[in-house]
Amino acid sequence: MAMLMALAACAGQPEIPYDRTAAPNNKTIGLLTPAWPSSPVSFLASNVGQSFGLVGALVNAGMQEGRDADLKMMLDNQKVDANAQFVTALTANLQAKGFTIVPVTADGRRGGYMKKYPAAAADKVDSYLDVAVIQYGYLAAGIGSDSPYRPWCESLVKLVRASDGALLMQDSVTYNSWLDIKNRVKLSPDPDYAFAKWTDAKAEPVKTAQGVSIAAKKTAEAIGDLLR
Amino acid sequence: MKRPAGLAALAVLGACAPRPVPPPVVDMVALPCANAMVMQGAVPLSFDPKEKDEKTTIAILDGRSCCIQDADGSRRLYQLFALPEMKAPYILSIRTSPWADTILAPRGLLLAGDGTVMRSTSHADFIFRGEQLSALVRSHPGEAYLVVTSDTEVLGREVARITESVQVTAAVMPYGGAFIWHSGLDTTHRMTLSPAGHIEVTVAPFPAGDGKK
Numbered sequence: 001m002a003m004l005m006a007l008a009a010c011a012g013q014p015e016i017p018y019d020r021t022a023a024p025n026n027k028t029i030g031l032l033t034p035a036w037p038s039s040p041v042s043f044l045a046s047n048v049g050q051s052f053g054l055v056g057a058l059v060n061a062g063m064q065e066g067r068d069a070d071l072k073m074m075l076d077n078q079k080v081d082a083n084a085q086f087v088t089a090l091t092a093n094l095q096a097k098g099f100t101i102v103p104v105t106a107d108g109r110r111g112g113y114m115k116k117y118p119a120a121a122a123d124k125v126d127s128y129l130d131v132a133v134i135q136y137g138y139l140a141a142g143i144g145s146d147s148p149y150r151p152w153c154e155s156l157v158k159l160v161r162a163s164d165g166a167l168l169m170q171d172s173v174t175y176n177s178w179l180d181i182k183n184r185v186k187l188s189p190d191p192d193y194a195f196a197k198w199t200d201a202k203a204e205p206v207k208t209a210q211g212v213s214i215a216a217k218k219t220a221e222a223i224g225d226l227l228r
Numbered sequence: 229m230k231r232p233a234g235l236a237a238l239a240v241l242g243a244c245a246p247r248p249v250p251p252p253v254v255d256m257v258a259l260p261c262a263n264a265m266v267m268q269g270a271v272p273l274s275f276d277p278k279e280k281d282e283k284t285t286i287a288i289l290d291g292r293s294c295c296i297q298d299a300d301g302s303r304r305l306y307q308l309f310a311l312p313e314m315k316a317p318y319i320l321s322i323r324t325s326p327w328a329d330t331i332l333a334p335r336g337l338l339l340a341g342d343g344t345v346m347r348s349t350s351h352a353d354f355i356f357r358g359e360q361l362s363a364l365v366r367s368h369p370g371e372a373y374l375v376v377t378s379d380t381e382v383l384g385r386e387v388a389r390i391t392e393s394v395q396v397t398a399a400v401m402p403y404g405g406a407f408i409w410h411s412g413l414d415t416t417h418r419m420t421l422s423p424a425g426h427i428e429v430t431v432a433p434f435p436a437g438d439g440k441k
Contacts, residue, residue: 014435015357017319017364046394046410141392142412150390150414167435178392178412183321183357188389191416228352 015183018159018169018227023127026161026168029094030104030118030125035111036083040075040137040212042067042198043152045178047143067198071137071208074201078209082136082216083108089217090131093224104128117160125162131223132156136216138201138208141178145196150189151215152176157223173222175215187222190214251327252290252424256303261295267308267343270373275312275431282321282432285309289332289378289424296377304335305423306377311338311367312431321430322349322376323362329418331361331387332425335379338365341372351382359391359417366434378423389417 020026044067047060075082091101102125106114112132132155139152152175159169172181176189193211195201201208274283293305312318324332336349346368353363397409 014432015319015321015364016435017366019366021368022366044412045392046412139392140412141394141414142410144412147392147412147414150392176390176392178394180358180393183362186356186358188356188391191388191390222355225352225355 013156013170013172015172016167016170023161023168026099026126026159028100028102028125028127029159030102030123030128030162031087031091031094032104032106032114032128032130033108034083034086035113035132036086036108037133037135038109039068040071040082041135042071042138042149042201043135043140044143045139045141068137070198070202071212074205074208075212078206080209080213082212083133085213086133086216086220089220090129090224093221094129094227097224097227099227113156113158117162117165123162127162127168128160130158130160133219137212138195139176139178140198148194148196149198149201150176150194151211152189153215153219155219155223157226159227169226171223171226173219173226175219175222185222185226187218190218248328251330251422252288254291254305254424256295256305256423259291259295259303259305261297261303263297265296265306265308265343265375266294267373270308270310272310273312273374273429273431275314275318276433279314279316279318279433282430284428284430287376287427287429289376289427291424293424298380302380303423304377304380306375307427309374309376309429311372311374314367314431314433317434318367319432319434320365320367320374321362321428321432322354322365322374323357323360323428323430324354325360325426325428326417326419327422327425329420330422330425331419332427333379333382333385333421333423334361334363334427335377336363336365337375337377338368338371339373339375340370343373346371351379356389359389360428374429376427376429379421382421383423385421387419387421389419391415391417 104123113130117128134154136153138149140149141147154174156172173185175187274285287307289305297303322336324334338346349363354361393413395411398406400406
């Protein structure tokens with residue numbers, strides 16, 4: 001439920017494009033520690049349990065927890081830190097565009113945007129890039145083998161001028177999704193990473209972990225490209 | 229005897245269902261093309277005179293659209309829009325939607341009142357938002373026209389999109405009540421970037437209270 005509320009927030013925020021001419025002095029970006037979920041999920045967007053009330057919901061919740069634990073174990077065993085990969089990809093993308101990136105420590109468990117930004121002089125930056133990854137992991141639209149588990153990453157992003165808090169850019173980017181939210185940047189998932197059943201994903205832990213890495217990196221690159 | 233009657237009724241209803249209009253097929257070689265853009269007949273972009281709500285203008289690039297031939301011989305269809313005269317800054321959203329197995333390869337040009345190109349988008353500026361190919365740009369002073377044209381650099385390329393969706397189906401049970409069934413759909417849509425297609429341009433006021441301290 002918390003996840004759905006967070007995703008609904010994507011639909012409420014207006015998209016504001018970045019415009020270099022509106023921010024000519026934006027050379028140094030303070031990249032705040034991204035808000036990041038405590039663990040990955042393997043989400044089934046429609047399931048049999050939804051048709052059987054509370055009992056069905058409880059059964060489904062149990063199965064969901066099992067898949068989530070499987071995925072976390074696969075990532076841990078493969079030493080895949082999607083958060084670190086995301087930050088590396090985003091930093092490289094922005095540096096390639098000529099920005100100087102300064103990492104700024106923030107609460108990674110804030111679950112959304114920062115409530116307040118540091119004073120401009122504190123970090124000697126021109127702006128703060130605030131990224132909130134709402135969910136990441138795998139997503140299947142349904143239980144059939146024709147709706148496979150595919151990598152998934154949902155994020156919100158805003159760029160705020162450090163001197164006066166003006167909003168320089170605001171958007172949302174998702175790698176794969178079952179929600180059709182107007183105007184949200186929607187990346188099509190890599191077709192090579194699709195598992196007809198969750199047991200298939202468990203049988204190929206290396207490939208499953210690679211799929212999560214790709215979703216995190218592609219999402220980060222798409223966020224960087226918004227500052228084109 | 230009831231079954232044939234029911235089938236006939238369904239057939240009649242089916243005949244009334246709107247048939248999808250096929251995407252326009254344009255012979256770019258045969259089309260008369262000018263060497264310069266025609267600046268007359270610009271479609272005014274809809275906007276909210278109170279400058280609060282967004283408004284959308286729709287157009288189609290097809291065989292009846294204006295055509296321009298570049299110096300290198302490449303030909304492009306285009307639609308000229310007149311930008312609104314708004315006091316406050318605004319955001320232009322230029323979008324194109326899939327049309328069967330095609331989607332317009334869009335490019336946006338922003339022109340001054342005398343037709344001088346002030347700036348233009350590249351194909352990298354257009355990204356999928358939902359299932360629409362879209363570019364967002366902020367208004368700049370001195371710009372009077374928007375031209376949406378086909379991007380000759382990417383024409384003919386194929387785009388594949390994987391889309392997930394969920395459906396909820398309800399069935400009334402004979403003993404009362406209803407059974408609700410949730411199901412998911414995973415589809416791959418392959419489209420060719422085309423010189424013709426749908427255009428949507430939305431004028432949205434820049435959000436008030438943009439987070440300034």
